[in-house]
Amino acid sequence: MTDRPVDPDVDLHVPAQRAEPLLPVLAVIAPGGALGALARHAVQTALPTGPAGFPWATFLVNVSGCLLIGVLMVLITEVRPAHRLVRPFLGVGVLGGYTTFSTYAVDVRRAVEAGAPLTGLAYLVATMAAAVAAVAAGMWLTRRAAGLVPGNGAR
Numbered sequence: 001m002t003d004r005p006v007d008p009d010v011d012l013h014v015p016a017q018r019a020e021p022l023l024p025v026l027a028v029i030a031p032g033g034a035l036g037a038l039a040r041h042a043v044q045t046a047l048p049t050g051p052a053g054f055p056w057a058t059f060l061v062n063v064s065g066c067l068l069i070g071v072l073m074v075l076i077t078e079v080r081p082a083h084r085l086v087r088p089f090l091g092v093g094v095l096g097g098y099t100t101f102s103t104y105a106v107d108v109r110r111a112v113e114a115g116a117p118l119t120g121l122a123y124l125v126a127t128m129a130a131a132v133a134a135v136a137a138g139m140w141l142t143r144r145a146a147g148l149v150p151g152n153g154a155r
Helices: 022-046 056-079 086-098 101-113 117-146
Strands: none
Touching: 022 056, 022 086, 056 086, 056 101, 056 117, 101 117
16 A cells, blocks of 8 residues: 555556656646635635625635536546546646635634624534535536436446
8 A cells, every 4th residue: 555645546456556646636736726716716805794794705615616526526437537637636726726614614713703603503504505415416417417317327
C-alpha cells in the first residue's frame, strides 16, 4: 500500500497505476480552486447578509455546488469516461473552491452570536438537507438527460 493520498480512480492492484504522478493533479486543482473561489466571491458580493440574517449567498453556493458535483460525477463515471485530470480540476478545484462549508459553520455561529439562534438552526438544517438533495437531484437529472436507467447504468 501507500502512505500518500490515493485517488479512488486508481486501482492499486495495477502496478502502473500505483505511481500516478501527483504534480499534474495539483497543477490542475490550483487554477480550478481559484476559479471556483472567484465565482463564490461574486455570489457573496452580490448577496450580502447581516450577521443575524439568513446567509442566502452561502446557502446558494453550497447547494448549487452540490448539484453540480452530482452532475459531474454521473457525467464522468457513467456517461463518458473523462481524462484523469477532469475530476481534480472540476470536482476538487472548481467546485471545491466554489463551495464553502467552512463559511457555513461560521455563518451558523455568527447568527447564534447575533441573537438569532433560530435562524442559525434553520440554516444549519436547511443547508445539509438541501445539499444532500441537490447531489441526488443532480445525479438523477443527469442520468435522465443521458438516457440512463437509474441504478443500473444501462442505456
